[in-house]
Amino acid sequence: MTLPSEAVERVREDVCALHTELLRWNLVTWTSGNISARVPDADLIVIKPSGVTYEDLTPESMVVCDLDGTVVDGRHSPSSDTGAHAYVYRAMPEVGGVVHTHSPYATAWAARNEPIPCALTAMADEFGSDIPVGPFALIGGDEIGKGVVSTLTGHRSPAVLMRSHGVFTIGDTPKAAVKAAVMCEDVARTVHLACERGPVERLPQEHIDALYDRYQNAYGQK
Numbered sequence: 001m002t003l004p005s006e007a008v009e010r011v012r013e014d015v016c017a018l019h020t021e022l023l024r025w026n027l028v029t030w031t032s033g034n035i036s037a038r039v040p041d042a043d044l045i046v047i048k049p050s051g052v053t054y055e056d057l058t059p060e061s062m063v064v065c066d067l068d069g070t071v072v073d074g075r076h077s078p079s080s081d082t083g084a085h086a087y088v089y090r091a092m093p094e095v096g097g098v099v100h101t102h103s104p105y106a107t108a109w110a111a112r113n114e115p116i117p118c119a120l121t122a123m124a125d126e127f128g129s130d131i132p133v134g135p136f137a138l139i140g141g142d143e144i145g146k147g148v149v150s151t152l153t154g155h156r157s158p159a160v161l162m163r164s165h166g167v168f169t170i171g172d173t174p175k176a177a178v179k180a181a182v183m184c185e186d187v188a189r190t191v192h193l194a195c196e197r198g199p200v201e202r203l204p205q206e207h208i209d210a211l212y213d214r215y216q217n218a219y220g221q222k
């Protein structure tokens, strides 16, 4: 396969740089977590090499795979979650980036198999709903990817708490998927802290809808 080299190199640089955001926001420990991105106009993805510490990640170390997760270019073995990421890209053509973390507060909700109730305006803004839990699956094959897709298809949330495992997020770009992972941990922590002092109330659906619409369509610099 002839690689679209300029496009691949740009995605390698982007995916490598985005991994520093997982450290910046304390979403990963040691080598846990991973980010991938779809290569525009090619049936290819770029993903983190497995078990490489974040400090040692370079654009050149990122691994290029096809949509079946088969390595097409790269000196390293791809992430343990390559099968999961690849499944998502095959099943959800609108997805341009996938992120996986073990961020502590969100992963604690996943350990309890408990969705995070949409009790904050920040949740309504970014997730438009509760943050759902997905099924437990062993690592390495398609099962995690199937769980991510079955949970998020038709769901507003770009984040899913995979039971007893951790967070998977999707986005139309890898940066959007990273943002979803950052915001998922932020709201998981806040709602957890609130729950320590008593029950929290989910926002009324009409307010969730109004907040989501504003944030997704009017917020920021247009």
Ligand SMILES: O=C(CO)[C@@H](O)[C@@H](O)COP(=O)(O)O
Binding pocket: 031, 032, 033, 034, 048, 049, 050, 051, 052, 078, 079, 080, 081, 100, 139, 166
């Ligand atoms: O949780 C898992 C697998 O899902 C970890 O091994 C994962 O976070 C990191 O694995 P990789 O270094 O990407 O192979």
